[in-house]
Amino acid sequence: MPDMTKSDTATAAPDTSDATTPAPQPPKSEKTRSLWGDAWQDLRRNKIFVISSVLILLLLLITFFPGWFTSGNPTYGDLSKHYLQKPQLGKVFSTEWLGYDQQGRSVYARLIYGARASIAVGFGTTISVTVVGGLVGMIAGYFGGIVDSILSRLVDVFFGIPFLLGTMVVLNSFPERTAWVVIGALAFFGWTQLARVMRGAVITTKQSDYVQAAKALGASTPRILFRHILPNTLAPVIVVATISLGVYIGSEATLSFLGLGLNGVSWGNDISDGGSSIRIAQWIMLYPSIMLTITVLAFIMLGEAVRNALDPKTR
Numbered sequence: 001m002p003d004m005t006k007s008d009t010a011t012a013a014p015d016t017s018d019a020t021t022p023a024p025q026p027p028k029s030e031k032t033r034s035l036w037g038d039a040w041q042d043l044r045r046n047k048i049f050v051i052s053s054v055l056i057l058l059l060l061l062i063t064f065f066p067g068w069f070t071s072g073n074p075t076y077g078d079l080s081k082h083y084l085q086k087p088q089l090g091k092v093f094s095t096e097w098l099g100y101d102q103q104g105r106s107v108y109a110r111l112i113y114g115a116r117a118s119i120a121v122g123f124g125t126t127i128s129v130t131v132v133g134g135l136v137g138m139i140a141g142y143f144g145g146i147v148d149s150i151l152s153r154l155v156d157v158f159f160g161i162p163f164l165l166g167t168m169v170v171l172n173s174f175p176e177r178t179a180w181v182v183i184g185a186l187a188f189f190g191w192t193q194l195a196r197v198m199r200g201a202v203i204t205t206k207q208s209d210y211v212q213a214a215k216a217l218g219a220s221t222p223r224i225l226f227r228h229i230l231p232n233t234l235a236p237v238i239v240v241a242t243i244s245l246g247v248y249i250g251s252e253a254t255l256s257f258l259g260l261g262l263n264g265v266s267w268g269n270d271i272s273d274g275g276s277s278i279r280i281a282q283w284i285m286l287y288p289s290i291m292l293t294i295t296v297l298a299f300i301m302l303g304e305a306v307r308n309a310l311d312p313k314t315r
Contacts, residue, residue, distance in 0.1 A: 040309075042308070042309040046305050046308075046309070048301050048304065048305045049301075049302065049305035049306070049309075051301070052298045052299070052301040052302040052305065053302065055294065055295075055298040056298050056299065056302065059115055059119060059295055059298070060119070062112055062115045062116075063115050063116045063119045063120070066112045066113050066115070066116065069093065069112050070093065070095065070106075070108060070109045070112045070113075071095070072095035072106040072108065072109030073106075073109060074105065074106065074109040074110040074112070074113040074114070074265045075105065075265065076105065076106075077103035077104040077105045078100075078104040079103070079104045080104065085099060085100055086099055086283075087099035087107070087283050093108075094108075095108060095109055096108075098111065098283060098287050099281070099283045099284070101270070101273060101274070101277075101281075101284045102273065102276075102277060102281075102284070107270070107283060107284060107287055107288075108287075110265055110270055110288075111267075111270075111287055111288060111291055113265045114265050114266050114267045114269075114270060114288065114291075115267075115291070115295070116265075117179060117252070117262050117264060117265060117266045117267075118249045118252055118253065118266065118267055118292070118295065119249070119295075120179050121179055121182050121183055121186070121248065121249065121252040121262070122245045122246070122248045122249035122252065122299075123245065124179065124180075124183040124187075125182075125183050125186040125187050125190060125245075125248040125252075126241050126244055126245040126248060128183060128184075128187035128191070129186075129187050129190045129191040129193075129194050129241075129244070130194055130237065130241045132187065132191040132194075132195075133191035133192065133193065133194025133195040133197075133198060134194055134195075134198045134237060136151055136154075136155070136191070136195040136198075136199075137194065137195040137196065137197065137198025137199035137200075137201075137202065138198055138199075138202050138225060138229065138230065138233075139151065140152060140195070140199045140202075141198065141199040141200070141201070141202030141203045141206065142202050142206055142221075142224075142225060142229065144203075148199075151195075152199075155192045155195050155196060158189060158191075158192045159192050161189060163189050163190065163251070164251065164254065164255075166188075166189045167185045167186055167188075167189055167251070167255065167260075168255065168258070168260050170185040170188065170189075171185050171255060171260045171261070172260060176263065177260070177261065177262060177263050178262070178263070179262060182252060182255065182261060182262055186248055186251060186252070190244070190248065193240060193244070194237060194240060194241065194244075197236050197237055197240050198233060198237055200236075201233035201235075201236050201237070202229055202233055205229050205232050205233050206229060208232075210228060211224060211228050211229060214227075214228050235310040236310075238306060238310075239303055239306050239307040239310060240303075242299060242302055242303035242306055243299070243300055243303030243304070243307075244303075245299045245303075246295070246296040246297070246298070246299030246300045246303070247296075247300075249292070249295055249296055249299070250292070250296045252266070252268060253266070253267050253268035253271065253292050254268065255268065256268025256269045256271075256272065257269075257271050257272045258272075259272065267288040267289075267291060267292045268288075268292075270284065270285070270288040271285050271288050271289055271292070273285075274286075274288070
């Protein structure tokens with residue numbers, strides 16, 4: 001057997017001069033986002049969404065913690081401080097900041113506590129119509145046939161009743177109109193739009209492959225509805241519900257202005273009370289009107305921003 005010399009050994013040794021050079025890595029695949037993830041990225045860059053969210057957050061703080069913003073009593077009237085005493089705009093956040101009404105009640109205190117009634121009615125009505133309308137629309141769209149025909153005709157009947165007129169007739173039969181009574185009356189005539197939106201979304205979604213696969217695997221009807229169909233039909237419902245929330249707040253103020261709304265502190269009641277004194281004390285009507293407009297506009301702006309973010313055609 002021939003001997004190997006040192007030179008042969010060195011020649012046969014592998015070249016390790018580039019051993020420290022890292023091997024090329026395969027390109028990393030980009031992480032895909034869902035519809036909600038894409039929508040959230042768009043909303044974060046939308047100035048309208050940011051502004052409306054800040055306004056709504058402030059309104060919620062006023063609703064749940066009115067004592068943080070004023071120490072005044074909205075129902076206490078001091079006749080020595082009647083509406084002839086003009087607002088003291090230099091005394092910010094004090095009871096006399098926005099003046100007094102005809103009964104000597106602080107306009108600013110009533111403005112703060114009036115938000116509770118409007119926001120409560122708005123959210124309560126929106127939740128009610130979303131639940132009722134969503135269930136009716138989901139059942140009608142999924143089962144179709146005679147069930148869809150009956151429920152669709154029921155929706156048409158309620159659509160034929162003027163919303164505010166029907167609500168006024170119902171509320172007129174209640175001597176004590178609490179927040180729950182107003183919510184029930186508004187929801188009784190307001191669920192039809194959500195039902196139609198949900199029905200159309202369910203009819204489109206139930207034709208999807210994953211729904212057909214769930215049926216083939218023997219999944220129960222409630223599981224298909226609430227596990228597969230409902231999560232994929234929420235986008236249009238959320239948009240309509242968000243915009244409708246501002247509409248219901250405005251409807252509550254309209255009913256209160258007409259004397260058929262809440263019996264307690266409300267922006268609509270204050271606007272109605274200020275109408276008789278608009279020539280000599282404009283601030284009684286002005287400030288609740290501004291607050292109501294800002295609130296309704298904030299929710300409508302939020303709904304528009306959410307709709308644009310969830311609409312694939314705008315991408």
